[in-house]
Amino acid sequence: MRLRMACGLLAGAALGLAIGGATPVLAAGLGQPQEWQLGFQQSASPIMDNVHVFHDRIMLPLITLIVALVLVLLVVVMVRFNAKANPVPSKTTHNTLIEVIWTVVPVLILVIIAIPSFRLLYFERTIPDADMTVKVAGNQWYWSYEYQDQQNISFDSLLLDGDALQTRRQIDPAAPRLLSVDNPIVLPINKTVRLIVTANDVIHSWTIPSFGPKIDAIPGRLNEAWIKPEKEGVFYGQCSELCGQGHAYMPIEARVVSQERYDAWLKQAAAEGVDKANAALIQEMAAKSPQVADAQANSK
DSSP: OHHHHHHHHHHHHHHHHHHHHHHHHHHOOSSSOOTTOOSOOOOOSHHHHHHHHIIIIIIHHHHHHHHHHHHHHHHHHHHHSSTTTOSSOOOOOOOHHHHHHHHHHHHHHHHHHHHHHHHHHHHHHSOOOOSEEEEEEEETTEEEEEETTSSSOEEEEOBOOHHHHHHHHHHOTTOOTTTOBSSOEEEETTOOEEEEEEESSSOEEEEOTTTOOEEEEOBTOOEEEEEOOOSOEEEEEEOOSOOSTTGGGOEEEEEEEOHHHHHHHHHHHHHHOHHHHHHHHHHHHHHTSHHHHHHHHHHO
């Protein structure tokens, strides 16, 4: 009876691990979270590629083995050393071999984790030669962007809600609640972007999960990060540092486009303003989305 129970526990654990390991690949989306998602969002940058490798090939197997080992040990203890199976308990208090093992093995595991972890951290924190520089400033509760390589290209990026969100959804039905902004940051594909990050009031934190880096925005200090978007599309993030009552309403939206479309956006932004340039870009990208295509097909 005890053996059958132990086998059942092991089988259930194996099934749970198998489902848990498969779900992130199936559920994770690109650029924004998905319902019931487990694991990271799909990668769109070299940094996030390396984060995926570190997690999927090193951390997840180690975690799985440790959890499986602890579960097996717990089952063995429950089956072999309960009061009925072992009425006269052992009075052993020390075992040198076991004590050496449970000291040395965790140290080795930490070394296995540390080496690729430091390599990844170095890769993320070493800023390569950049094709462009964008200054990001956190405010309560919105973001401000300034294109350092361009003249007079700066704007604030605020959450869309209420009637403003409904107006956007008439153009772009896929615009998500609490993530869409009035003026997204626009970036060219396959270009290294240097980010200079600061804040004007309290500490904020800028991140887009599909890009990888998360960098604190601290008043009176300039922090640096870099991204290199390798996929076109719309990517969302949020402030990741508690910054007051509006913390949950401080999203980040980035739109990655081809170099030709980016150059056209810059030209229009300089001539007509960022608002009109973004409106034209959003309408153009929305027209290519599956939701708009389906709606147009159904209306015919």
